[in-house]
Amino acid sequence: MSKKKRFAAAVTLPLAISVILAGCGSGGNNDGGNATATGSAPTASGAAASPSAEAKDKPTLKLLRNYMADDYNTYPVNQFLEEATGYKLQNDMLPQENPGDKLNLIMASGSDYDLVDAMNKQDFFNFAQNGALTDLTPLIDQYGPNIKQAISPESFSGVTVDGKIYGIPTLNVSYVRTGLLIRTDWLEKVGKKMPTTLDELVDVLKAFKDQDPGGNGKNNIPMTIDAVALLDNLTGAYGIFGSWTEMDGKLVNVVNHPGLKDYVTFIRDLYDQGLLDKEFATNKSATAAEKFTSGRAGIYLAGWSSIPGYDEALQKNVPGATYQYIPPLKGPGGLSGFTEIGGFNKITFVPKSAKHPEDAIKLVNAMLDPDTFKDLFIGKEGETYTVENGNYMPIAPAFFDDRGQSNNFVIGMDEANFVQYWQARLQKSKPMFDNYKIINSVPQDQIHMDPLAFAPYLPKYSANSVKLDTLVNDRLIQMIVDGVSDKAIGDLQKAWNDAGGQDVEKEVNDWYASQQH
Amino acid sequence: MTPSRSRPFSEVVYVSIVYAVLTGAGILCLFPFLNVLAKSLSANWAIVSGKVGLWPIDLNLKNIGFVIGDDMFQRGFLISVSLTVVGTLASVVMTAVSAYPLSKKHLPGIKFVLLLYIFTMLFNGGLVPNYLLIKNLGLMNNLLSLVLPALISVFNLLLMKNYYESLPESLEESAKLDGASNLRIVLRLIIPLSAPVFATISLFYAVSFWSDWFHPMLYLNDPALKPLQLYMRDVVLQASDENLLNQDNDLLLNASPEGIRNATIIVSTIPILLVYPFLQKYFIKGILIGSVKG
Amino acid sequence: MKGRADWLSQIRRNYDLYLLLIPGLVFLLIFKYTPIYGLVIAFQNFNIFKGIGGSEWVGLQQFERLFHSADFGRIMTNTLLISLYKIVFLFPIPIIIAVLLNEVGRMGFKRSIQTIIYLPHFLSWVVIAGLFVNILSPSTGIVNGIIGWFGGEPVNFFMDNHYFRSVLVATAGWKESGWSAIIFIAAIAGLDPELYEAARLDGASRVRQMFHITLPGISTTIVLMLILRIGGVLEAGTEQILLLYNPTVYHTGDVIGTYIYRMGLTSMEYSFSTAVGLFESVIGFFLVIGGNQLSKRITGKSIW
Secondary structure (H helix, E strand, O other), X not given: OHHHHHHHHHHHHHHHHHHHHHHHOOOOOOOHHHHHHHHHOHHHHHHOOOOOHHHHHOOEEEEEEOOOOOXXXXXXXXXXXXXXXXXXXXXXXXXXXXXXXXXXXXXXXXOOOOEEEEOOHHHHHHHHHOOOEOOOHHHHHHHOHHHHHHOOHHHHHOOEEOOEEOOEEEEOOOEEOEEEEEEHHHHHHOOOOOOOEHHHHHHHHHHHHHHOOOOOHHHOEEEEOOOOOOOOOOOHHHOOOOOEEEEOOEEEEHHHOOOHHHHHHHHHHHHHOOOEOOOHHHOOHHHHHHHHHOOOEEEEEEEHHHHHHHHHHHHHHOOOOOEEEOOOOEOOOOOOOEEEEOOEEEEEEOEOOOOOHHHHHHHHHHHOOHHHXXXXXXXXXXXXXXXXXXXXXXXXOHHHHHOOOHHHHOOOOOOOOHHHHHHHHHHHOHHHHHHHHHHHOOOXXXXXXXXXXXXXXXXXXXXXXXXXXXXXXXXXXXXXXXXXXXXXXXXXXXXXXXXXXXXXXXXHHHHHHHHHO | OOOOOOOOHHHHHHHHHHHHHHHHHHHHHHHHHHHXXXXXXXXXXXXXXXXXXXXXOOOOOHHHHHHHHOHHHHHHHHHHHHHHHHHHHHHHHHXXXXXXXXXXXXXXXXXXXXXXXXHHHHOOOOHHHHHHHHHHOOOOOOOHHHHHHHXXXXXXXXXXXXXXXXOOHHHHHHHHHOXXXXXXXXXXXXXXXXXXXXXXXXHHHHHHHHHOOHHHHHHOOXXXXXXHHHHHHHHHHOOOHHHHHOOOHHHHHOOOOHHHHHHHHHHHHHHHHOHHHHHHHHHXXXXXXHHHHO | OHHHHXXXXXXXXXXXXXXXXXXXXXXXXXXXXXXXXXXXXXHEEOOOOOHHHHOEEOOOHHHHHHHOOOOHHHHHHHHHHHHHHHHHHHOHHHHHHHHHHHOOOOHHHXXXXXXXXXXXXXXXXXXXXXXXXXXXXXXXXXXXXXXXXXXOOOOOOOOOOOOHHHHHHHHHHHHHHHHHXXXXXHHHHOOOHHHHHHHHHOOOOHHHHHHHHHHHHOHHHHHHHHHHHHHOOOOXXXXXXXXXXXXXXXXXXXXXXXXXXXXXXXXXXXXXHHHHHHHHHHHXXXXXXXXXXXXXXXXXXXXX
C-alpha cells in the first residue's frame, strides 16, 4: 500500500509540477507585446474580438488595479476598452486587505507595470518623493488633450509635487453617506411627528420604548447602532462635522470641539435610559442590521448603500413597514447638519520603471474622450441605460452585469458629467435612491464637506489619522457605557495629543491657514 | 475491544460517560456549521434579519448554484485542488525523508541539524526579505511560490521524527543484524509502520495548502490565479465592519448578498473536510505493527 | 582522539542517513536562512526604497517604542494571562478527547465524532465572531436564555471585564480542540495493541489501561506539543481577539498583537513590526530551550 503510494508520488510529482509551471507561470519580465498575454490570462481569450490593424503595433499594457470581486480581464468593460482604445490590456489586481502593503513591495522591488492605481494618497506621495514615478507633465501636454479637458486644474493640483504632475486623479462622488433610518409606521402608531430637534427625538424614543409599537416585548430596541460613537446627524446638532470641523477659520478636531462633552453626555443619557441599544458596543454591523430588519429596532444608523438588502428583509418580516432617513435634527444651540465626504477615489500613476509610459498616457487620453468615457462608465443608451427626465436609469440586469463595476476601470473622471452618470447605479433600488436624496438634498448650509477631503499630502495627518480616529471612537464608547466626566474628556485629549494628535493639529492648521490667503 | 464477555457495572457506567461526553462535544461543534449551511440554503432576507438558525428559511439551492456556476470559483477550485494535491505529495515525501535521520539522535551532528530546524520555527526574516526572495527566484505570479517555501513544516517534521523515535528499537536492531541497509529498513520497515503519522501529516499539509490565503495574496497578482480560499476570504470580507467604514460605497453596492457569502463558505470548505474521513482508516491502531511482527 | 575516530566511523557507517539530510538542508538554506538577514531591520528605521544598506540605524529605538508605549504593562499582563489560561485550560482538552475516543468501540460513532469535532477549525474567526455575538447576547442569546431559566441575571459576556477572558478561552477551545486532538489520536493509533492485550489478560480495568498504557504511550507527543505551545506564549490569539473585543473590554482583552494593530503599527512599519516579532521570537526561543531542558530533567523526554 505505502509502496504504491510512494511510487505514485514519484511519478506524478514532476508531472504535476510541470503542468503547473506550463499552465500558470506568467513569464514575469518578458517585454509586453506578444508573450505575456497568452500565458497568464487564459480566459481573457473570450474577449478576442478581431484586433484592428493598428492594434498590431500597439503594445500590451500592464495595469495594476484596485481590488474588485470580479476578474478585470474577463469583465465586459475590459473588452470594450480594448476595442475602443486598440490596446491589449493585462490587468493585475491588488488584494482587498492592506493593498498599500503589497503596492509598496511591488514598487520597491521594481515593477514593470505601465499604470498603477493607488487608493491612498500617502502611498502615492511616498512613491513620488522616493523618485519611483514618471513625471507626467510633458506626456500629458503632448498626448493628453482629453485628459486636460476632463480633469480640472484643482484636481491636478492635488497630485502635483514640486510643480510636476505625477498622477491622474480620479474624483469621488461627494455625498452624505450615513443617516438615521426611522420606522415611520412606528411614528404613526405612537402618534408622533417626524422629529426635528433632539428633544423631539428623545420624546419619540421614549414613546418607542414605552409603547412598544413593534410588539417586541422585552426585545424592543428604540434605537440601535454599530459600535461607533460619532453618529451622523446627531453630531451635527452639536456643530461637530466629522473628525475636523472648521471654526473661526481654524480646523478643530472632535476631541477639542466645545460641543463634544454635551454631545457624548446626550448619547450617554440615551444609553442610560435604555433608549439606545444596551449591546451596541458589541454589535457587528450585521447584528445591528438584524435588529432593524427583523423589526425590533425603531431607529438605526445606516449607510444608504445597504438599504436594498435591508428593505427586502424588513418587508418580508414586517409587511407594510415604512421607514426613511431623519432630516437634520436641531440641537440645543440651534445647530444642525450632515457631514459630506469626498475627495479622490484613487490616483493612477506611471512607475519610473514602466515599459510604455507614452502609451499609458495615450490609453488614459483615449479613455477620457467624452463618448468613450460615457460608454465605459454606463454603457450604451437603450442597452444598459435609458434617460428619463434628465435622469439616467439603469436597465437591469444588463447595466449591473456589464457596468456595475465600471468605476474600478475608470482612470480619471469626466469631471463635468460623472456624478450624473453615476446616479444611475443608485436606481438599483427605489428606496435607496429616495433615501439618498433625503440626506443629500438638504440645504447647502446644512451639508459640511470634510475640510481635508482635497488637502494635499500632509505626512503626519496621513500617517496618524486612522489611529487617532480609532482612539477617539474607542474612548467615546467607553464614556457612553461608563459615564462622561471632565476627567474622561481630559484623558481623551491627553491620549490624543500623546498619540501624535497635537502635531497633526498643527500640520493641518498650517496648511489650512495657507489656503486662506 | 470485543464486547463478548459480560461487563462489570462500573465499566458500563464508564462507557456511558465516555459516550455522553463525546456526543455533547460533537453537538457543540456541529451546531455553528449547521448554521452556516442553513444560511447558504436560505433566502437573503431571512439571513439579513437573523432568522436562520439550524434550519433554512425559504429553502433554495440558488445561492449554491450561483457560486458553483461562477467562473472565478471554478478556476479557484481547480487551482486549489491541484495545489493541494501536488503540495501535499511533495511535502510528505520531503518531510518523511528529512525526519528519519533526525530520529537517530545519537549520531554525531544530528542534534545540531535539529536545532537548525527548530530555530526557524521561531525566527524568520519577515515579509520584505521573503518577498524579495520569491521575486529573485522568478516565482512571482507562479503557483510554485506557494509550494516550494512550504515543502517542510518544522512542526510536521517534529511529529514525524517523534513518531519514528517511538517505534520499537528492537525491530530495527534485528533487521540490522540480518544485514539490511538503512535504506532497506526505511522502505520495508519504517514506512509500513508509519501509516498513522503519514495520515496525520498528509492531513495537516493538505489543510495548510488548501487554507493558505496569505501567500497567494502576497505572491500572485494575476486574478486568474486566485486560489479558492483567497476568493472565499474576499467574498466574506466584502461587507465586513472595516469595509463599512471605508468610503467606497461602490464596493458595497457590488458586495455579494449574505446567502451567497455563506454558500461560498460551504462550497469552499466541504472539499477539504472530505479528506479526513478518507484518511481515518489509517488511524486504526497497530494492525500494521502486528503484521510486521508476524 | 578515540571519540573522533568513533565519530568518523559512525558517519561512514551511516553515510546514507546523512545523504537523506541534504534536501532538507538545501531547503532550509534557501527558504529559511537566506531571508533571515531581514531581522536586522529591527535595529533600523527601514525605508523599503533605500533598502537595508541605505536605511538609518537606530539601535534599540524600535524596542523602546514598544516597551515605553503608554499601555505596555497592561498589554503584557493581558497577553501572558490569556496565553497562560489558554495553556492551562485548553492544552489538556485534545488529549482527553483523544483518550476518550480510544475508549469507544463503535467505529461508526468514533469516526463521526472525530470528523464533527474538527469542523469548527475550518470556520474563520470572522464567521465565528458573528455567531458568538448572537449566542452570548444578553437579550436574545441562548446562553443567557439558559442562565435566565435557572433564575440568574443575564450576563453581557462581551462587555464585562470579569468574563471576557473566559469567553476568549472558551471560544478558542471550542474552535481548535477537535483539530488539535488529531495529533494525539494518531499517536494513540501508533501504540502496540499487544500492550493492551497483555493488560487485559492481567485483569486491568479500562481506566487502569488508560493511565498505564495510553497516557505513557503518548507522553513524548504530549511533551513535544507542550514545549512548542509554550514557545508561542506571546501570541495570545490576535486575530481572535481583534474580532471579539470592543472598547469596553480593552482593560482585560487588549494584547500585544491587538494593540499594535490598533495603533496602526502593523502596516508598513517594517522596522517596528520586525522588532516586535523579534522580541516575541527571543522570548519564545528561550522558553522552548528551557522547556526542553526542564522536561529532560523531569520526565526524561525531550525534543532534542
